Amino acid sequence: MKISMIMCHQAQPSLLQIPTGGMDLSVLRCRPQKEKVVVVMGATGTGKSRLSIDLAARYPAEIINSDKMQVYEGLDIVTNKITDEECDGIPHHLLGIVDPEADFTAGNFVSTASITMKSIVGRGKLPIIAGGSNSFIEALVDDQNYEFRSRYEVCFLWVDVAMPVLHRFVSDRVDRMVAAGIVEEVRKIYNPKADYSKGIRRAIGVPEFDAYFRTEYSSYVDKKTQAKLLEEAINETKINTCKLACRQLEKIHRLRNVKGWKIHRLDATPVFQQRGREAEESWTEMVAGPGSVIVNQFLYNFGHSRGFATVADGGGRAIKRGAAMAAAAI
Template sequence: MQELTSTIMSRSFLPTTSPRLRLRPRSLVRMTVCIDQSRKEKVVVILGATGTGKSRLSVDLATRFSGEIINSDKIQFYNGLEIATNQITIPERCGVPHHLLGELAPDSELTASEFRTLASRSISEIASRGKLPIIAGGSNSFVHALLVDHYNRETNPFASGSKISSELRYDCCFLWVDVSVSVLFHYLSKRVDQMMESGMFEELAGFYKPRDSGKTAQTGIHKSIGVPEFDRYFEVYPPEINGKMCEWDPERKAAFDEAVQAIKDNTWLLAKKQIHRIMTLRSSGWEIKRLDATSSLRASSREVYEKNVLEESVKIVNRFFLKV
């Protein structure tokens, strides 16, 4: 084993002080450490169902620990539907670099195996710059593909009877942003309404192409919740004949409401599937720390979020770096 002895300032990944969250940083002291180049790279992995606040937490941790974020949401890899796919906006990124976010063409298809290769490269590049790689997203099959030591692309790790390995190729700090079922259900329904008010319908109308509708196998961003639901609507009411909603006849309004409700139903099914898979990973030996974000989501309060979610996350990450 090759080891290098060097004198460094113990400031890597130290949290910076925020005026909104006063946390006591570790003191900067000179120390002589033995660096083992064969050690696994440290990464922080943020898990959670859709709508629980993974993106916000990833940015807050990145600003405090000098990190960069790797997207692990399989739909957010693609560009073209920023509202429908809930991509974090440029202002919300607060200058933190994001990787594999909105970079692929809408009709392309990224497999879990390809994600493993691309995300691994991003982790190495981020770590080589002395930054902390932070993986955030809801696609747990892709997270599994990236992190397990021995990955078999021919098997579904979440299929009945499958066994998930706890042997990982990175030194991982897992954070699970969890919200109670009842609160999350109502929040996701409300969020769909807010997305529609923010221009999701117009975005989907501009994206719709009659030749794409009715395909038996959708690819890329076409699998995003919202696309198939409104494809069925646009087949009957093409975008070019859209007028003001107040001018729509009852049948058209009913078809629109049906599409919106289908989006809400499918979003909730996705959330339940994501929660189940996180629990499966946890029961398979992955050391996943649960953060209860119920009160902060219910109150929509930055102060409650910082106290119950962010502050606890910073403590967990600090302990992770102190771990030998």
């Protein structure tokens, strides 16, 4: 994809032209401007990917995945990877790039994401980090060497859904995953000697099916028992997914209330309580719209003059940024 950019630089008067009256000119020196980063957080199934794409469609942006299971290659249904169609042409990074047998740690994420952010910024775009692995995000933002905080200003968006509502949704989502072929997908990588504490096999929806698959290697288990084990595996996947959502929510509360992160909460509960057009309207009203307002204020309302007038991709699409975008209606 070819990118053409026109940089907007506001003309500044020379310090030699400013009457100083004996004033110390050092007070006029500006601190180096930090780059901007947006982080979209939330429990599994709340719509983080959707919001990140909505935002990336409004600004010249690229998305960095921060889900520790989605970084692995394979098991697209199990890990609920976003599809090419859902990406809507927005570049995504750290998605399906790691060997499924390898261990991708928080340290690996920090180093890889840091390089990716630098590359995105170098292309004049906004990095948007989206994913449910809050341990990865915390390791990146609060690194021991303070590198992230010294280079970047960050805006945290939290897509929240009331737990009872979310639990019903993730339960239904597991049923949809079963219909989409999750059992066949996991069967392809099944190994009775596999270590479920490493690599992609740690993903919820893999170890839960171990007992069921073991019966396929046994001639002593009847079809009724197999069916029961399959049902138990599906139910366990639902339970463990709900437990994951609770842990993710607890971690966000800790980052917000204990560590003092300024995290903007967007309540998406009404979206999950509706269907069709009403749900779409609620998403715009409750999540996408307010999220865009927050990001707009973050990017443009603090006196930064650096901006991009026009960014055009190979398809001819133009996205206007800068002062005009700051004044645009959401």
